Amino acid sequence: MPNKVYIATSIDGFIAKKNGDINWLMDIPNPEGSDFGFNEFMNSVDAIVMGRLTYEQVLKFSEWPYNKPVFVLSSALKSVPEFLNGKVNIIKGNPKSIIEKLNSMKYSNLYIDGGKTVQEFLKEDLIDELIITRISILLGDGIPLFSKLINDQKYEHLATEIFNNTLVKSHYKRIRNK
Numbered sequence: 001m002p003n004k005v006y007i008a009t010s011i012d013g014f015i016a017k018k019n020g021d022i023n024w025l026m027d028i029p030n031p032e033g034s035d036f037g038f039n040e041f042m043n044s045v046d047a048i049v050m051g052r053l054t055y056e057q058v059l060k061f062s063e064w065p066y067n068k069p070v071f072v073l074s075s076a077l078k079s080v081p082e083f084l085n086g087k088v089n090i091i092k093g094n095p096k097s098i099i100e101k102l103n104s105m106k107y108s109n110l111y112i113d114g115g116k117t118v119q120e121f122l123k124e125d126l127i128d129e130l131i132i133t134r135i136s137i138l139l140g141d142g143i144p145l146f147s148k149l150i151n152d153q154k155y156e157h158l159a160t161e162i163f164n165n166t167l168v169k170s171h172y173k174r175i176r177n178k
Contacts, residue, residue, distance in 0.1 A: 153174065
C-alpha cells in the first residue's frame, strides 16, 4: 500500500479559491517547461482516487491528463463521458472500504487527490506520504488542504526542493507506531 498525496497549496494552505477556481495555479512561471517531478511521482502509483469536485475540475482541462486508472468518489455521478470509458470509474464507500476494494483489484500504490477526499483519508489515518508544493501566493480564503483530525499524525521529512524561486515542494512519510 502506500497511499500518497501530491498537491499544491497557497502559502496560507488553500488548494483552491472558495468557488473551486484553480486558475492561480496556471500563473506559475515555468520557463523551462518542467513538470516539477509530477511524472516521476505518477510512475510510483498504480491508480488515482479523486473526489467528484476534483474530477469536475480536471474535466475542464484541454485534454485528459492521466494514463493511470482513475476512481472518482461519488454517490451522485452515474456515468462518465464516453471518451473516458475504461479510464475512469465511479466508486462509492468510505476510505477503508475503497482501499480494500482497490487493493483487491491489485492497485496498491494509490494517489489520493482532492480536498475533501484527502481530508477524509487523513481522518481515517490512511495517508502514508504527503508531497505538498507551496506556491508563493496568499489567497486569504479558499478550500483548505487540511481539516480537523481526531489524533495527531507524525511525519518524517524526506526532502524539500525549490523550483524557480516560486515553489517549495516538501515530501513527508507517515511515522507509524509498530
